[in-house]
Amino acid sequence: MGALMTYACLVAALGASLCVAAPVSGGLQVSVTSPVSVQRGHTTTLPCWLNPPQSAEALEVRWYRQDHFDSPILFYRDKRFQDSSQSASYSGRVSFGLKDAASGGLTAGDLTLRLENATVEDAGEYTCYVSSDQGYDRGNVRLVVTEMGTSPLLSAEWKHDHMVNMSCESEGWYPEPSLRWSDQNQVLNPKSLKYSKDSSGLLSVHSWLLVSSSSEVSCTVGVSNKEPKKARVRLENRPPPPESGLSAAFWVAFALLLVALLVLLGVVYYKWRDYEMSYVSEKKDKSGNEHADETDALLPEVTKCIQPTNLSTAKNFNAIVTLDQNPTNPCLKIKGGILRDAPVVFPDGDKVTCLTAIKGTPGFSSGQHYWEVSLGKDDTNVGLKMSWWVGVTTAAVLPQESGFSPNTSNGFWFLSSSPDSPETFWFSTEAKVLLPVRSRPQTLGVYLNYDAGELSFYNVNDESLIGTFSAEFTGEVFPFFNPGKGDRGTMEILQMEKGRSSVGDMDDVRPQEA
DSSP states (O other), X not given: OHHHHHHHHHHHHHHHHHHHHSOOOTTOOEEEOOOEEEETTSOEEEOEEESSOOOOTTSEEEEEETTOTTSOSEEEETTEEOOTTSOXXXXXXXXXXXXXXXXXXXXXXXXXXXXXXXXXXXXXEEEEEEEOSSOEEEEEEEEEEXXXXXXXXXXXXXXXXXXXXXXXXXXXXXXXXXXXXXXXXXXXXXXXXXXXXXXXXXXXXXXXXXXXXXXXXXXXXXXXXXXXXXXXXXXXXXXXXOSSSOOHHHHHHHHHHHHHHHHHTTOOHHHHXXXXXXXHHHHHHHHTTSSOOGGGGSOHHHHSOOOOOXXXXXXXXXXXXXXXXXXXXXXXXXXXXXXXEOSSOOTTTTSOOGXXXXXXXXXXXXXXXXXXXXXXXXXXXXXXXXXXXXXXXXXXXXXXXXXXXXXXXXXXXXXXXXXXXXXXXXXXXXXXXXXEOSSOOSEEEEEEETTTTEEEEEETTTTEEEEEEEOOOOSOBEEEEEOOSSOOOOEEEEOOOTTOOSTTOGGGOOOXXX
16 A cells, blocks of 8 residues: 555656646647857848647747747737837847748748847847647757957067067957967967957957977967967077167167157257157168167067958058069069069079069058959969969069068068968068968958058958058058969959959959050
8 A cells, every 4th residue: 555655656746747847838849950050240040840840820929038038039929020029139130031941931830030140149048939829839049159250460579598478369259269379299388368358249369378489389269160260480599689788779768768858958849850860760770670689570560469451441542553664574574464474494493582573663651552463263274373472562672682581671571372382371571470371362452551550461352351460661662562483373463443342343443554
């Protein structure tokens, strides 16, 4: 008898548990697909349907978030949408969608939610709820919103004892990205890893670590299930900054303090002007690298953190750039804005040097300027051009010595590509900075903001930023081009109307005169 009563209690207890857990479905059963991932700004669907299929036209369908049942995202009842209680942030962005191409829609029980222009605030849990006079059911779908940030920006500061302080930063990510340092042999542990959030909810990450001055270091940033972004720098042994003695920086600081003192004492204006002229002369002397302090050659163009200009803004400053016609250079073939290497035996061999380089006109000493360069087309027999340099230079005359290495310390800022390294681009810094190739541009955009010290490069075809230099320009800066060697593809300088791109607007392109 006791055993029988125990069995009855267990059955009763089990029955109570089932009643609490199971909804009063009345024949309605909801199925969902979860999780769903979408990139910020894109459209997605949150699949939800009745199983087995049946028409949902006469049912009440409600999509809501968390416990906000009375403030639904989408509310359908009496065969129409009820907008009066809809959450304002989803107005105009939600509707019924299709869970797949074969779906029959609402008449076949498809309750899928279509969400447009996804934001980071949209990430989280969604409830698909359906009810009738006989019962109800619900299912939860988790939405993951992602945003791919900028390529990592690497900087280096040489320390004593042959060590380098490497810094890596990237912005515009969602959700929180991971950052990983590594060298050629192992993963490296950073000294610092910090995150910050901007007003739109996007995240930035910054990290630094100390490494040997003769190593190759990479920084990888990414979010799960997405291709990460990576930057790499190859360091070379350099003398450490001087520990004693009066450096150029000391004299600059001393001069500034002296000027401040003279101003306070009421020195007349022309004395101040004479000082500024001497200061500018000193800066030019340093840019010529004759008496520059050793630390001046350390990646100054990529160490400063600046916000790159977006492509749509850069296009508002279109410049009419033409090639500096130089028929005496036997290594180049030039016709109007079209440029390629000549079919000759090069005296400097196969290595790409300034022998096949050429300057553009005009030169710039202030303001903002944008131009575009065609690098071929994917759908031709020749294909995209793989060997090229594009950027700017302050050089009055391009050096013709085969041993000359153009870089940022001697007045050359450019992005380069080589068929030997199809997965990377290179910046012309002394310590080589490698940029990952997400997609090769048919049209390369170049934006120079002389006064702000910015030189940015864009893939115009997919409207993405490739990379940005930050530099202090002095004197006149000229567009700079090199079609490389042994590449069948040609390089063409394009012209377009202000604010318009040559991509997709070919009627606006004006060919250069030969």
